[in-house]
Amino acid sequence: MRPNQVIHGGSLSLVEILTVLYFNQMNLANRTPKHPNRDRLVLSKGHAAPALYATLAERGFIPRASLKTLRKIDSNLQGHPDMNKVAGVDMTSGSLGQGLSVANGMAIAGKLDEREYRVYCIVGDGELQEGQIWEACMTSYHYKLNNLCLIVDNNNLQIDGPVDKVMNIYPLKNKFESFGFKVFEVDGHNIEELVETFEKSKKFKKKPVAIIAKTVKGKGVSFMENSSAWHGKAPSAQDMARIEWGK
Amino acid sequence: MVNIDFENKKATRESYGEALEKMGSKDKKIVVLDADLSGATKTNIFGKKNPKRFFNMGIAEQDMVGTAAGFATCGLIPYVSSFAVFLAGRAYDQIRASVAYPKLNVKLCATHAGITVGEDGATHQMLEDISLMRTLPNMTVLSVSDDAETRWAVNKIKEIEGPVYLRLSRLATPKIYTEDQKFEIGKAIQIGDGCDATVIATGVTVIEALKAQEELKEKNINIRVIDMHTIKPIDKKIIIKAAKQTKKIITIEDHSIIGGLGTSVMEVLSENYPKEVIRLGIQDTFGESGKAELLMEKYGITSQNIVKLFE
Ligand SMILES: Cc1ncc(C[n+]2csc(CCOP(=O)(O)OP(=O)(O)O)c2C)c(N)n1
Ligand SMILES: [Mg+2]
Numbered sequence: 001m002r003p004n005q006v007i008h009g010g011s012l013s014l015v016e017i018l019t020v021l022y023f024n025q026m027n028l029a030n031r032t033p034k035h036p037n038r039d040r041l042v043l044s045k046g047h048a049a050p051a052l053y054a055t056l057a058e059r060g061f062i063p064r065a066s067l068k069t070l071r072k073i074d075s076n077l078q079g080h081p082d083m084n085k086v087a088g089v090d091m092t093s094g095s096l097g098q099g100l101s102v103a104n105g106m107a108i109a110g111k112l113d114e115r116e117y118r119v120y121c122i123v124g125d126g127e128l129q130e131g132q133i134w135e136a137c138m139t140s141y142h143y144k145l146n147n148l149c150l151i152v153d154n155n156n157l158q159i160d161g162p163v164d165k166v167m168n169i170y171p172l173k174n175k176f177e178s179f180g181f182k183v184f185e186v187d188g189h190n191i192e193e194l195v196e197t198f199e200k201s202k203k204f205k206k207k208p209v210a211i212i213a214k215t216v217k218g219k220g221v222s223f224m225e226n227s228s229a230w231h232g233k234a235p236s237a238q239d240m241a242r243i244e245w246g247k
Numbered sequence: 248m249v250n251i252d253f254e255n256k257k258a259t260r261e262s263y264g265e266a267l268e269k270m271g272s273k274d275k276k277i278v279v280l281d282a283d284l285s286g287a288t289k290t291n292i293f294g295k296k297n298p299k300r301f302f303n304m305g306i307a308e309q310d311m312v313g314t315a316a317g318f319a320t321c322g323l324i325p326y327v328s329s330f331a332v333f334l335a336g337r338a339y340d341q342i343r344a345s346v347a348y349p350k351l352n353v354k355l356c357a358t359h360a361g362i363t364v365g366e367d368g369a370t371h372q373m374l375e376d377i378s379l380m381r382t383l384p385n386m387t388v389l390s391v392s393d394d395a396e397t398r399w400a401v402n403k404i405k406e407i408e409g410p411v412y413l414r415l416s417r418l419a420t421p422k423i424y425t426e427d428q429k430f431e432i433g434k435a436i437q438i439g440d441g442c443d444a445t446v447i448a449t450g451v452t453v454i455e456a457l458k459a460q461e462e463l464k465e466k467n468i469n470i471r472v473i474d475m476h477t478i479k480p481i482d483k484k485i486i487i488k489a490a491k492q493t494k495k496i497i498t499i500e501d502h503s504i505i506g507g508l509g510t511s512v513m514e515v516l517s518e519n520y521p522k523e524v525i526r527l528g529i530q531d532t533f534g535e536s537g538k539a540e541l542l543m544e545k546y547g548i549t550s551q552n553i554v555k556l557f558e
Contacts, residue, residue: 036322083320083349091320092349095340101310102345105317105325112278112300113321132341135310142305 009230011051013155013188013215014122018055020194021120031060033087039117040090040106044099045124045153046080052089053077061088097130099123100150104136107145118202122151126158128169134179140208141180149201150181150210153188155217157228172212181210188213248425249438251457256419259450260358262397263415264289267326267356270402272296277405280315280327282308287417288328288358308333312341312353319351324405330364331357331373331414335380346410347383354404355380356413360390361501362529362546363418363451368536374529378506380412381479387432388478390414390508392453393423396476399430407432414478416451416501418539423454423474435482437489441469444495446553447486449475449508452499452527455543458550468557475508483515490520497525497556499548504528527552 021041022028029035043052050070057064062076069075076085080094091102103121110117123133140148152172156163163169176183182204186197194213201209217231218224221243224235235243271277271293280302285291294301304311308329315325327334334357335342346353357376364372381388387407391397397415404411430436435447439460448456456472463470471493473485490496496516498509509526516522529546543549 040320042317091317092345095344098309098313098341098345101313101341102317102320104310105314105319106321107317108302108314109318109321109323112323132307132309132313135305135307136313138307139304139310139314 008050008234009155009157009218009224009227010045010124011048012219012221012224013153013217014048014051015219016189016191016194017122017151017153017213018051020191020198022055022059024195025198026120027117028059033061036113037115037117040103040119042091042099042103042106042119042121043081043093044121045096045127046093048122049077049079049081052081053086056086056088059088062086096124096127097132100133100136101139103148103150104139104143104145107140107148108143110147118147118149120149120151122153124158125152125154125156125163125169126166128152129167137176137179137181145208146205148208149198150208152210152212153215154212155215157217157226157231159228159231161228176210176212181208182206184209184211186211186213188215189219248428249423249457250425251454252422255422257394257422258417258419259391259393259397259415260287260289260417262394263356263358263401263413264292266398266401268292268296270405271300271326274405275300276322276324278302278318278323278325280304280311280325282306282311282329282333284329287330288356290326290328308338309341312338313345315353316345316349316351319353324352324354326354326356328356328358330371331360331376332371335376335412336373339379343383347385350385350409352408352410354411354413356415358415359417360414361416361451362534362542362548363416363501363539365417365539365542366536369533372534374503374534375506376412376414377478377500377502377508378510381511382506385409386479387411388414389476390449390478391476392448392450392474393420395422395424395426395428396430396474400476403430403432414450418451420451420454423457430476433477433480433482435476435485436474437485438472438474439470441471442493443468444470444497444557445473445489445493446470447473447475447489447496447498447508447512449478449500451501452548455548455550456499456553459553462550462554463557466557478508478511481511481515483519486512486515487520490516490522495525495556496522497527497553499527499553501543501548502528504530525556
C-alpha cells in the first residue's frame with residue numbers, strides 16, 4: 001500500500017512504519033479517537049502529515065475522499081496535523097523538535113493514571129538537530145518511560161541536503177544509548193523486520209526504546225528517491241505520469 | 248472591598264505557591280511542572296506535599312512546556328512555572344505551537360515578571376510577556392496584584408478549559424482586597440469613581456495607583472483606579488466608560504509600553520472612543536540591576552509618576 005496521495009519525500013519514507021503501527025501494532029481502542037486507553041502517536045515531523053492522513057483514511061478514521069482536500073482552503077487536512085480537526089490525530093505538530101516532549105507527557109500521564117497504553121513518537125533525522133529533542137531524551141530516561149517508543153526516520157536528508165553535511169547528527173546509536181535508551185536498528189521499509197522490532201521493543205521494560213529506522217526519502221518513486229529536491233515539493237501532473245505505482 | 252494593609256506585604260508568587268498547594272493537594276488532576284526554580288516560584292510547596300504529581304524538568308523550559316501539553320492531552324491539568332522570561336520568552340514557540348494552537352489545558356504561571364525582579368538585572372526582567380502572550384489566539388492572560396486576587400486566580404483558571412498565562416511578581420506588595428472581594432475573569436475592578444482621571448493598572452502597579460489616588464485626594468483631585476487583572480479578554484466596557492466619564496486616561500504597568508496594558512487600552516479606545524492615553528511603563532528599554540523600589544522610581548512606574556502628571 002503506497003497511497004497516491006502520499007506524494008512527497010518526507011512522507012514516503014514513513015509509509016511502512018505507519019502501516020505497521022496502525023494496522024499491526026497500535027491498540028486503537030476499536031478506532032475510538034480520544035479513547036483513554038488507546039495507544040498514541042505523536043508525529044513530531046508534522047510535515048509528513050500526508051502519510052498520516054493517508055494511513056488514517058485507510059484505517060477508517062477519516063473518509064478517503066477527504067484526502068483530495070489536503071492543504072486546500074476550508075479543509076480539515078491542514079498542511080501539518082491538527083488534533084482538533086482530524087479524528088485519530090493525537091497531537092498537533094509542525095514546529096520541529098517538540099513532539100518527544102509531548103509524547104513524554106502522555107507516557108508519564110499513562111503511568112500516573114495506571115493505564116497500559118504505549119506512546120509512539122516519530123521524529124526526522126534532521127529534526128534531531130533541535131536541542132529540545134535532547135532535553136526530552138533526558139526526560140524519557142529520567143522518568144523511566146518504558147511505555148514510550150521513539151522512532152527516528154533516518155533517511156539522512158533534510159531540506160538543504162544530506163543530514164551529515166548540513167549538521168552531523170551521527171553516531172546516532174551511541175548518542176541514544178548514552179542518553180539511556182535501548183536502541184534498535186531496522187530497515188524502515190521492511191514490514192516483517194519492523195513488526196519483529198516493534199514486538200521486541202515492547203517486551204523491553206527497563207527503559208525507553210528508540211528505533212532507528214533506515215529509510216529512503218521519496219521511497220517508491222524512482223525520481224524522488226534520495227533527493228532532497230523533493231522534500232516538500234509536490235509532483236506536477238507530468239511528474240505524476242512518470243510514477244510507476246505499486247513497485 | 249479594598250482595605251490596604253501596608254504592614255502586611257506579600258509577593259503574588261508566594262500567594263500562588265500557597266494557593267496551588269491548597270487547591271492542588273485536593274485535586275488529583277493537577278500536576279505541577281517547574282524548571283529548577285521551584286524555590287523561587289514557590290511550586291516547591293506543592294511539590295513537597297505531592298511528590299508524585301510534581302515534576303522538576305531541569306533547566307529545560309521548552310521540554311517542560313511540551314511535556315505539559317502531553318499531560319493536557321490526557322486530561323490532566325498542568326500548572327507550569329518558571330520565571331516569566333524563561334517561560335514566555337524561552338519557550339514561546341512551544342507555547343504557540345503545542346499549547347495555544349491546539350488549545351490545550353495548560354496553565355502557564357510565570358513568576359518574576361517585570362523590572363521589579365530587581366538585582367538579577369535585564370536578562371531576568373521580562374518586560375514583553377504580556378505582549379507575547381496576549382497576541383496568541385486561545386490564550387487567556389491574567390496579571391494579579393495582591394494575595395486575595397492571586398488565590399482567586401489560581402483556583403479560577405482551573406475552570407477555564409484552555410491555555411492561560413498568569414503573570415506573577417517577585418516583589419512583596421501590600422494586601423489590597425479583603426476576603427469578601429468578588430473577582431471575575433474579564434471584569435476589571437474599579438476603585439473610586441472620581442472623574443478627574445482614570446488610572447488603569449495591573450500587577451504590582453495597582454498599589455502605586457491607589458497610593459496616588461490617596462495623595463491626589465488631598466489636593467482635591469479625584470481619580471478612579473482600575474485594576475485590570477484580566478489583560479485578555481480585556482474589559483472594554485469599563486475602559487470606554489472611564490474614557491467617557493473622566494478627563495484623563497493613564498495606564499501604568501511593570502512591562503514595556505509596547506504591547507502591554509497601555510497598548511491594550513489604546514486599542515480599545517481608538518476603536519470605540521478615541522482619546523489620548525498616557526502610558527507609564529518601561530519606555531522601550533531594557534532594565535538593570537538594583538533594588539526593585541529604586542528601579543520603579545528610575546523607570547517611572549511609581550505613584551509619584553502619576554501624581555506628577557497633575558502638576
Ligand atoms: C522548528 C522548525 N524549523 C524549521 C522547519 C522547516 N522544516 C520543515 S521539514 C524540515 C526538514 C526536516 O528534515 P528531517 O527531520 O530529516 O525530516 P524528513 O527528512 O523526514 O522529511 C525543515 C527544516 C520546521 N518545520 N520547524
Ligand atoms: Mg531526514
